[in-house]
Amino acid sequence: MLVNVVDSLVSSLARETSPVVPDGAVQPMHIPDGFLSAPVAIVFWLISAVVVGYALVRVNRDLDERRVPLLAVLAAMIFAGQMLNFSVTGGTSGHLLGATLAAILLGPWAAVVVMTSVVSVQALVFQDGGLLALGANLFNMAIVGVFVGYGIYRLLVYLFRGKRWTVPVAGFVAAWVSIVVASLSCALQLAVSGASPANIAVPAMASIHALIGIGEGLITAGALVFVMAARPDLVAQEPEATLRQKALWIGGVLIALVLAVLSPLASAHPDGLEWVAERQGFLDFAREPLYNIIPDYVFPGVSNEALATIVAGIVGVLLVLGIAWAVSRGARRRAAHG
């Protein structure tokens, strides 16, 4: 009930101010500037820059020279596709983020580039999400959203291969999980920045996105059914051949697991995060002498446990991905020699 009222209030405001936000759409995942503390924003900028940079290298290598028109035109398409919506109830509507759909149809690295373009242009031109917060928004929507969606989809297609309903059902579930996990990541960023207490932000974001995710899932499934009917060649159903490709979707599933475990923990111990926030986020800048705070600023995240845990989680996932990649590379080389 309350969610409904808030929803319609938010959407009517958004519609007033932005020509590209669909009627009744709530997009609480685009963090504006001002909510993230400078260290959190910078850390996520660095992570996103590395991952997107690598995605660009991969796209450059894997796709032929038609990559530029393909990725650019599909980024424009996803941007426009986010405006398509269907009414749910009481003025609210279901709509699309598109990370999972892009990951299923284009593969994860191309999807990272497409979603990066969409989220960046939304921030740069339409102020839908902040510029300093863009690193965090890219992390949530172009990296976590894409890899979790891709990982869950591949896992389900692998488990239930060959059935008629596999693709739409796997697409629905993958899109739902992708939205919810991305929102958890968003809630944790807000909590670490001290902009919202974890014990409220995590359940609130998760429950709102559990609803929004249904819309995302239904549209993704509908789109997959349509594409399968018209161009079945674009929806590959056969399991991946190479170990490296498997490593990618296992990595996506791992990200989902890490965030799903981490956020209830953070939510149950908000004091810890709160304490991090106060030290990290300059909230208590006032009360401490400057010489005392500067080491914290220069080396964010070294001196406290909760942030270290989160960073460790992220680094752990990246490490697993890296090792899996290295192993698969080695395996491929051996196969090539043998």
Add this chain to the structure above:
Amino acid sequence: MPDILDPFQPGGSAVHRLDARVKLVLALAGILAIAALPTGAWPVFTFLLFGIWALAVLSEVGVLFVLRRSLIAVPFALAALPLLFVTDGPSLTSFQLGRWTLTLTATGLERFLSIAAKSWLSVQIAVLLTSTTQFTDLLVAMRAIRVPRLLVVIFSLMWRYLFLFVHEATRLRIARDARSAEVSANSGGTLAWRAKVTGGMVGNLFLRGYERSERVYHAMLARGYDGEIRVLEAAPLSARERWILALGIALLGGLFFVSLLFA
């Protein structure tokens, strides 16, 4: 070809004429400085607000335009609302909500208002940047701050097709509404049916995009595209532009240190 959705406001003011590289770097530095400001540095917030409004007047975009566009970040303030009641500090007032007692604290109020103010200032800077700078100039500026070339090239091609697809999506939506007499929540099929129709529209848009990208590629090939994107190097910044950049950054740095006094 300007589009009604393009936030760029044509003009010949000094702000419009300033090099996009200078504007982009200053806007980013300004937003970074705002994020680093301590809670409750109200004099600095006020100074920045009037500074932004002065630029809005100078650029002939107008304060009202900037204010109207800045409302987009307002709904997100809801996320910070719980701070009002969960922060420890001197209590201002408390009231009952169901079985909970909510206590509004002064510290919580200050933190909430600071976040709201920072967010509002930052979004106004971004509005000012995009309303006085063509996207094509922003692309050059992005190259100058070392955004990967492939990404910038994709942005630039995306921009050419963005409004085309936005209008295509709008046409799809109008067509659906015309066929189904604008189905609302209470009429016109089940939720799953409505979702499937919308999914079909997205799939349709995807295929149009996919096939268009092939046509675009062939058109590029016909004009001599070989997979390599060549761009003209932008001219170096003039001495005046470099001064503006240096002074702007010095001012923001100075404001940051001044803000420490108020905290």
